[in-house]
Amino acid sequence: MKLATLRNGRPDGHLVVVSRDLTRFASAGRVASNLQDALDEWDRCAPILAAVSDQLNNGEISGMPFDPDDALAPLPRAYQWIDGSGYMVHLDRVRNLKGSKDEELQDEHPLMYQGGSDSFLAPRAPIVIAEDDQALDFEAEVVVVIGHVPMRPTHEDASGAIRLIGICNDVSLRRLVVNDLQNGFGFFHAKPATSFAPIFVTPDELGAAWSDNRLHLRVRIHVNESLYGQPNAGKDVRFDFADLIVAAAQTRELGVGTIIGSGTIANAHDDILPLKHDGIGFGCIAEARTAEKARIGKARTPFLKPGDKIRINAVDADNRSVFGAMEQVVKLL
Amino acid sequence: MKLATLRNGRPDGHLVVVSRDLTRFASAGRVASNLQDALDEWDRCAPILAAVSDQLNNGEISGMPFDPDDALAPLPRAYQWIDGSGYMVHLDRVRNLKGSKDEELQDEHPLMYQGGSDSFLAPRAPIVIAEDDQALDFEAEVVVVIGHVPMRPTHEDASGAIRLIGICNDVSLRRLVVNDLQNGFGFFHAKPATSFAPIFVTPDELGAAWSDNRLHLRVRIHVNESLYGQPNAGKDVRFDFADLIVAAAQTRELGVGTIIGSGTIANAHDDILPLKHDGIGFGCIAEARTAEKARIGKARTPFLKPGDKIRINAVDADNRSVFGAMEQVVKLL
Numbered sequence: 001m002k003l004a005t006l007r008n009g010r011p012d013g014h015l016v017v018v019s020r021d022l023t024r025f026a027s028a029g030r031v032a033s034n035l036q037d038a039l040d041e042w043d044r045c046a047p048i049l050a051a052v053s054d055q056l057n058n059g060e061i062s063g064m065p066f067d068p069d070d071a072l073a074p075l076p077r078a079y080q081w082i083d084g085s086g087y088m089v090h091l092d093r094v095r096n097l098k099g100s101k102d103e104e105l106q107d108e109h110p111l112m113y114q115g116g117s118d119s120f121l122a123p124r125a126p127i128v129i130a131e132d133d134q135a136l137d138f139e140a141e142v143v144v145v146i147g148h149v150p151m152r153p154t155h156e157d158a159s160g161a162i163r164l165i166g167i168c169n170d171v172s173l174r175r176l177v178v179n180d181l182q183n184g185f186g187f188f189h190a191k192p193a194t195s196f197a198p199i200f201v202t203p204d205e206l207g208a209a210w211s212d213n214r215l216h217l218r219v220r221i222h223v224n225e226s227l228y229g230q231p232n233a234g235k236d237v238r239f240d241f242a243d244l245i246v247a248a249a250q251t252r253e254l255g256v257g258t259i260i261g262s263g264t265i266a267n268a269h270d271d272i273l274p275l276k277h278d279g280i281g282f283g284c285i286a287e288a289r290t291a292e293k294a295r296i297g298k299a300r301t302p303f304l305k306p307g308d309k310i311r312i313n314a315v316d317a318d319n320r321s322v323f324g325a326m327e328q329v330v331k332l333l
Numbered sequence: 334m335k336l337a338t339l340r341n342g343r344p345d346g347h348l349v350v351v352s353r354d355l356t357r358f359a360s361a362g363r364v365a366s367n368l369q370d371a372l373d374e375w376d377r378c379a380p381i382l383a384a385v386s387d388q389l390n391n392g393e394i395s396g397m398p399f400d401p402d403d404a405l406a407p408l409p410r411a412y413q414w415i416d417g418s419g420y421m422v423h424l425d426r427v428r429n430l431k432g433s434k435d436e437e438l439q440d441e442h443p444l445m446y447q448g449g450s451d452s453f454l455a456p457r458a459p460i461v462i463a464e465d466d467q468a469l470d471f472e473a474e475v476v477v478v479i480g481h482v483p484m485r486p487t488h489e490d491a492s493g494a495i496r497l498i499g500i501c502n503d504v505s506l507r508r509l510v511v512n513d514l515q516n517g518f519g520f521f522h523a524k525p526a527t528s529f530a531p532i533f534v535t536p537d538e539l540g541a542a543w544s545d546n547r548l549h550l551r552v553r554i555h556v557n558e559s560l561y562g563q564p565n566a567g568k569d570v571r572f573d574f575a576d577l578i579v580a581a582a583q584t585r586e587l588g589v590g591t592i593i594g595s596g597t598i599a600n601a602h603d604d605i606l607p608l609k610h611d612g613i614g615f616g617c618i619a620e621a622r623t624a625e626k627a628r629i630g631k632a633r634t635p636f637l638k639p640g641d642k643i644r645i646n647a648v649d650a651d652n653r654s655v656f657g658a659m660e661q662v663v664k665l666l
Binding site: 010011040077078079080082106111112113114115116117118119128129130134151152173176180181183184185186187188189190192193248250251252253254255256257258333 | 343344373410411412413415439444445446447448449450451452461462463467484485506509513514516517518519520521522523525526581583584585586587588589590591666
């Protein structure tokens with residue numbers, strides 16, 4: 001099934017079930033008032049929500065037209081947002097930017113940071129920055145939402161705890177990264193609110209696109225009208241989501257509704273921007289810039305600036321959107 | 334007024350108003366089902382809760398006996414937990430441990446990290462560790478809970494957003510700090526679940542003990558039967574809570590119910606452990622150990638081990654507990 005949260009004037013919004021083709025929705029208000037409530041009582045709620053989904057998809061319920069402009073992030077706020085480093089290609093490309101040191105360690109144990117989860121950006125909300133010289137970048141990522149995970153889980157415990165899958169834009173202010181990491185206690189100011197595509201999807205609904213704790217879909221990114229990337233999130237994965245969950249729970253249990261991020265999706269290739277229509281490209285601008293430095297001696301793709309529009313959309317083999325798209329404009333405060 | 338959350342089998346517990354002397358409580362269930370709900374509608378809820386508090390304190394409501402064993406953390410889970418560095422004395426004492434570099438920067442801008450907020454420890458819950466060689470330490474801190482704060486607030490906006498005050502134990506695994514900070518993306522594995530004293534208190538209730546965005550109370554710490562510290566949280570403050578909120582909101586807004594921590598409370602003095610009954614002592618073991626290294630050439634106070642009991646309690650001038658005590662035993666998973 002596919003779930004979304006519609007704006008209703010309350011911080012947690014209104015939970016709805018969305019049709020497979022993203023055109024219609026049915027309220028889930030009688031099952032759970034919001035998505036966190038549904039996750040808190042997943043064993044009770046999931047079968048009822050699945051039945052509503054079936055009725056919506058087979059036409060027994062006509063539903064209402066689904067408009068992504070009305071959607072909040074599926075979890076508009078969450079109790080935990082942990083972002084991992086699933087793709088070594090991303091780390092390899094941006095290592096110098098981050099001033100991090102130990103390549104071998106990063107290949108053995110995924111890096112992760114605690115992200116802010118108090119207010120996520122809606123899929124069509126502007127990305128608001130306070131200054132235009134902070135090197136604003138996007139990071140296209142896959143996320144999973146989990147049930148409760150005990151401390152020191154097995155890989156199977158971790159895999160079995162995955163409830164929902166989605167995509168996000170881990171908005172990053174590159175100019176602030178080094179100060180956060182080298183002079184501070186870790187990522188903080190460099191990681192403002194994260195954006196989410198409107199739909200979270202259950203693993204069963206994804207069929208073959210979800211296997212081995214990985215999402216086997218292309219995630220396509222446009223900045224303004226230019227294609228910046230369409231990496232396959234299932235390729236070049238060093239740490240799958242079960243690995244990331246196991247790593248996150250080494251010194252603590254993880255609460256229901258914790259969101260785990262894959263890190264920037266990155267496939268190995270020799271592309272630079274502008275991208276050919278069948279190119280693979282990049283899940284963030286920082287990688288595009290380091291590739292340019294290596295190939296043509298200087299970084300030429302600019303970071304995002306006020307007025308730029310960033311679109312991130314995961315598509316299936318028939319180019320249909322699976323989670324709905326994030327379409328956001330950069331604005332100055 | 335004083336608020337607590339009692340265990341009721343649900344993740345967010347049951348909100349209650351507690352009498353000033355911490356002996357009795359009255360349910361707040363008719364006003365808000367839990368503390369986050371009350372914070373989300375603070376303007377509506379606070380006056381009603383204050384009226385219940387008045388009735389409880391003047392005897393109009395008899396209430397029920399308050400037992401801290403039944404209490405969860407006042408916010409058993411939160412959408413955000415940001416810990417700051419309010420006391421330079423703490424940073425000065427432990428700087429070498431953390432491998433951080435820039436003393437001057439830290440005196441100009443508070444350091445802060447994003448803490449895990451998905452499941453806080455109840456005031457009497459055990460502190461469970463997976464291995465006994467991770468150098469388990471406590472950090473006694475003051476916290477505030479805030480309403481919504483916009484990006485780039487004024488000092489006055491920040492001060493006015495403070496809704497509740499409490500104390501916590503920012504449990505730390507010292508052996509994992511350097512790896513988190515030097516090889517990773519910042520504090521993560523070194524900061525497992527944080528513990529909270531059972532009561533959050535409104536600024537007005539604290540009277541003179543709350544002024545200049547600081548808590549002017551001693552926070553007393555015992556490990557087993559030994560006094561480890563009783564620093565005054567209102568002294569030697571480099572960054573008050575309004576400063577910390579302003580700093581936290583430089584690149585983002587802060588959601589309702591965000592918890593901001595003061596960092597380890599630390600007063601300037603020349604004590605070492607064992608402490609005299611009128612000594613000031615330490616808000617964490619790491620500081621006690623660095624003081625020992627400086628004075629007697631080696632660190633002799635051990636980190637916490639399974640079976641140890643840690644008690645943290647903020648007291649007024651008459652030695653009465655203001656927030657209730659945290660009393661926790663260390664256990665191995």
